[in-house]
Amino acid sequence: MVDTVLQYAYRVRKQFFRYFVVGFSGLFIDMTLLILAKELLHVRPVLAVVMSQAVALVYNFTLNRLWSFGGAGFCRSQLVKYGALVLFNYLFSVGCMYVFSEVYGFDYRIVRIGSIALMVCWNFFLYKYWVYAQTPVTCESEVVEG
Numbered sequence: 001m002v003d004t005v006l007q008y009a010y011r012v013r014k015q016f017f018r019y020f021v022v023g024f025s026g027l028f029i030d031m032t033l034l035i036l037a038k039e040l041l042h043v044r045p046v047l048a049v050v051m052s053q054a055v056a057l058v059y060n061f062t063l064n065r066l067w068s069f070g071g072a073g074f075c076r077s078q079l080v081k082y083g084a085l086v087l088f089n090y091l092f093s094v095g096c097m098y099v100f101s102e103v104y105g106f107d108y109r110i111v112r113i114g115s116i117a118l119m120v121c122w123n124f125f126l127y128k129y130w131v132y133a134q135t136p137v138t139c140e141s142e143v144v145e146g
Helices: 002-011 013-040 045-068 076-103 108-131 136-140
Strands: none
Touching: 002 013, 013 045, 013 108, 045 076, 045 108, 076 108
């Protein structure tokens, strides 16, 4: 069992490293915008996370598609799957922010980092085996010319 897990981890190390780099830089973008919106613009934490996450999501989809998971062009089915995962993660994030920051009074930055840490646990596997699992041939048939 341990050997199997270690072998799997070794096989996906490059892809996971790229996913991690995209995620960490996306976290930096997300947190920076969240703090700027809250501290400089005096936006409520729930609204601030709505705004910051929207920017981070576009960034993460684009870089994960092109760099982490090796996609090219536009693939509608991947975008739809990503959108479904985003919606779930988005509701999870906003719900966490509301419950833990506004109801229980925890610091909004800690709440955001905690919710992101939980999402990282399931996102890599869902990206790899569901969102970006399409073969290039399938996606090429969906390419939209501009």
